[in-house]
Amino acid sequence: MDQKVITSEHHYQGLDEWTKGRKKILLVCDDSIRFLPDIREKLSELGKAGIVITEFSDFTPNPLYESVVKGVRLFRSEACDAIFAVGGGSAMDVAKCIKLYSNMEGDGEDGSFLRQKAEPNAIPFLAMPTTAGTGSEATRYAVIYYEGNKQSVTSESFIPETVLMDPNALKTLPVYQKKSTMMDALCHAVESFWSVNSTQESREYSRAAIRGVLENMEGYLAGTPEGNAGMLMAAHTAGKAINITQTTAGHAMCYKITSLFHAAHGHAAILCDRVLFDWMIRNTGKCIDPRGEAYLKETLDEIGRAMGCADAEGGAAKLQEIFKGLELPVPHASGEEFEELKTSVNPVRLKNHPIALDIDTIDALYHRILQ
Numbered sequence: 544m545d546q547k548v549i550t551s552e553h554h555y556q557g558l559d560e561w562t563k564g565r566k567k568i569l570l571v572c573d574d575s576i577r578f579l580p581d582i583r584e585k586l587s588e589l590g591k592a593g594i595v596i597t598e599f600s601d602f603t604p605n606p607l608y609e610s611v612v613k614g615v616r617l618f619r620s621e622a623c624d625a626i627f628a629v630g631g632g633s634a635m636d637v638a639k640c641i642k643l644y645s646n647m648e649g650d651g652e653d654g655s656f657l658r659q660k661a662e663p664n665a666i667p668f669l670a671m672p673t674t675a676g677t678g679s680e681a682t683r684y685a686v687i688y689y690e691g692n693k694q695s696v697t698s699e700s701f702i703p704e705t706v707l708m709d710p711n712a713l714k715t716l717p718v719y720q721k722k723s724t725m726m727d728a729l730c731h732a733v734e735s736f737w738s739v740n741s742t743q744e745s746r747e748y749s750r751a752a753i754r755g756v757l758e759n760m761e762g763y764l765a766g767t768p769e770g771n772a773g774m775l776m777a778a779h780t781a782g783k784a785i786n787i788t789q790t791t792a793g794h795a796m797c798y799k800i801t802s803l804f805h806a807a808h809g810h811a812a813i814l815c816d817r818v819l820f821d822w823m824i825r826n827t828g829k830c831i832d833p834r835g836e837a838y839l840k841e842t843l844d845e846i847g848r849a850m851g852c853a854d855a856e857g858g859a860a861k862l863q864e865i866f867k868g869l870e871l872p873v874p875h876a877s878g879e880e881f882e883e884l885k886t887s888v889n890p891v892r893l894k895n896h897p898i899a900l901d902i903d904t905i906d907a908l909y910h911r912i913l914q
Contacts, residue, residue, distance in 0.1 A: 676724025678782015710771035727809030795892035
């Protein structure tokens with residue numbers, strides 16, 4: 544699906560055009576909207592113009608299925624005719640699932656929406672990311688939790704048809720969150736590039752996203768409008784890449800680091816990928832990508848060149864240099880934690896990785912990642 548990207552220019556002219564013909568919009572938003580006076584002012588104007596905007600924010604990070612059910616009930620009871628998601632990955636995931644479940648049978652009790660076949664619907668869906676990292680607004684994936692278990696929901700039909708890019712939404716982000724989300728975008732692009740599922744199209748997205756992150760890093764961290772706009776687009780483009788390929792071992796290995804050490808997701812991802820890149824260069828002989836070892840070597844070199852280096856080794860060194868420059872801390876794991884880490888990796892995600900990884904290799908990599 545070709546997404547339309549609109550901006551906040553000319554006092555949200557693109558948003559005015561999107562709302563034409565809408566009567567009742569469900570606004571799915573997280574707490575970030577409290578710090579976004581521009582979009583709140585615009586929403587107030589739309590309300591005064593006769594558009595009913597019903598806010599739904601009754602969800603938490605790592606959102607629950609039950610929260611989505613509440614959102615579906617509100618969407619139905621208020622007879623909403625469109626969805627506008629404003630926030631980070633959790634807000635996007637909730638909004639996606641509300642769209643997907645809104646035309647299913649029943650009220651969603653006892654997990655019934657999870658057991659039904661999803662049928663596409665034409666509910667207009669606009670997404671405005673408030674972080675430059677997840678790229679969730681560009682992907683067919685959502686994650687919610689039911690009875691303590693992660694539910695990975697996948698549907699092409701809930702990808703927002705329109706995305707609103709507002710650089711002002713990034714102005715108040717804490718520095719640590721900026722660094723972390725930026726690294727999430729970079730890791731998405733790098734992992735998508737080397738994924739066994741990569742295509743010519745996904746590699747073009749990856750290449751553009753890597754360059755976008757590096758070109759806009761300084762301005763983004765300094766809070767310039769140009770840097771913010773560039774980083775938003777880089778993260779969006781990286782999202783388009785993983786929408787095709789999914790992520791690989793770096794993301795599979797980073798989730799337990801996040802839960803054990805309370806590191807932000809992107810922080811944990813760059814901890815892993817800065818070690819994986821160098822390790823992969825030295826272990827291409829274990830390639831499981833059906834396109835072969837020579838193809839993998841060239842791919843790793845392409846990643847290096849996208850980072851402005853001569854080859855893969857230069858790219859791996861550049862990734863380490865970027866990590867060190869951000870001064871993100873490296874957690875220290877105990878023996879028990881290393882044992883927990885090495886058994887935590889989702890083998891499904893390892894199928895996307897181009898080099899075979901067994902439990903001993905994973906353990907050795909974790910010791911390098913957290914040394």
